[in-house]
Amino acid sequence: MTGEVWAVGEAYEAYVGRWSRSVAGLFLDWLKVPEGRRWLDVGCGTGALTAAVLRVEEPAEVVGVDPSDGFLATARDRVTDRRASFRAGDARSLPFADDEFDAVVGGLSLNFVPDPGRAVAEFARVTAPGGVVAAYVWDYAEGMAITRYFWDAATYLDPAANDLDEGRRFPLCRPEPLQELWAGAGLGAVEVRALVVPTVFADFDDYWRPFLGGQGPAPSYTASLPEDRRRALRELLRTRLPTKPDGSIPLTARAWAVRGTTSG
Template identity: 70%
Template sequence: MVAEVWSAGDAYEAYVGRWSRRVAKGFVRGLGVPGGARWLDAGCGTGALTAAILEVAQPAEVLGVDTSEGFLAGARARVTDSRAGFRGGDMRALPVPAGRFDAVVSGLALNFVPDPGLAVAEQVRVAARGGTVAAYVWDYAGGMAMIRHFWDAAIALDPAAAGLDEARRFPLCRPDGLRALWTRAGLDGVTVRAIRTVTAFSGYDDYWRPFLGGQGPAPGYVASLSEEHRRALRESLRARLPAAPDGSIPLTAGAWAVRGTVRHSTHRERSSP
């Protein structure tokens, strides 16, 4: 059994947090939420999406909610804007009143929630009438190249690793799965779009080192291996990855973003602040 750890903010930042920040900006811009809105970032992690909202959307306020105190500590250290606040809480039972926020969003977290349908229902509950409910997740099947290369190499050496591959574990992280989840939640105008960004690694060590941090499925798998197996995986990956003449490794990171609007006729009035 491979333990999945989501608690060390610095290790997460080195692994995928730095790339999430790039995707987050494109996600927020694509929502087109007017300035002065009140936002909630459900499953905020280390604050990548919260920071993007502050930079791009001119919000009145942003509240980030996460179960990991380690991630929240990192978010508070990185995001010091007075409009932002962070609170412990579960995406399936958000610790805020109904109808409180104009935009309720989530980045790279929904597929790790045991009951994503309940999590989306909670996003709808806390959104204002006519508000936006949206999320983005990695395209594990092919668009998130750093992770796709990793599992292809891992499975070639150890077929049992296929059970840990996020592309197989999370069918939600595809357009049809996201669209169905948002539609079942009763949201109107549901759309799904792709977001892509460049993930350029300075060299192989820059690519491999984050997999030693223990944060998430792939690093958790690496931590479970013997030294000999870990070395074999490292060299197999080195041979697979595309390298430029200067030794850098140009890859891309892709995500799927879904959004919908809370129905005016079915949602409670906005709660008072």
């Protein structure tokens, strides 16, 4: 299997990070956490959700945790609010005491954790009684058009690419598994909601260039191809993507969000 890379913040931003800011806003509008609370952003990546919390929620503090030093470096550069801090950490073993935060959230990261059940149990452990535990993940199987077009074209040219398709690899990214995961962690009042954002590309190069950055499954697969096969994939995508007369490519991205509360 082609190795995945999640280390270079700027390349990730060009790929899907730019769209994560839009979905973060919808997510926070749904949560409606009161002002002055303590937040933990698990799998914070380049800091998109942390920045959104600071911008719209008036928190007392936000701590971002991520296993990637490269992503953390980008987050520290981009999020300079004194209420924010970032540290390295594993979602399956959070370096915090019980009941330390009022809201624990994860944006577009839970499906990459090898044991998501253990991670959600940790989310709940560090959340104070009556606090909110919530996350959202891309709907890779059906709702994430950016990668759906990519993997459908890649698999047409190379059937072995089917094994790398996030839609197949991440069955967690659907409403029912998320509901079960939250309920299994003992969380109450569990809800799941779809969050849909437009992802409009200025032209084909705007769509294709991020796949050359090597960050994530699809770009890592692209990087593994010899030049002739990469060119064939590019040209097939060019014929398949919905393109307007001005050259723009209007797509959408859907995420599934889940929330619950701790007992207390």
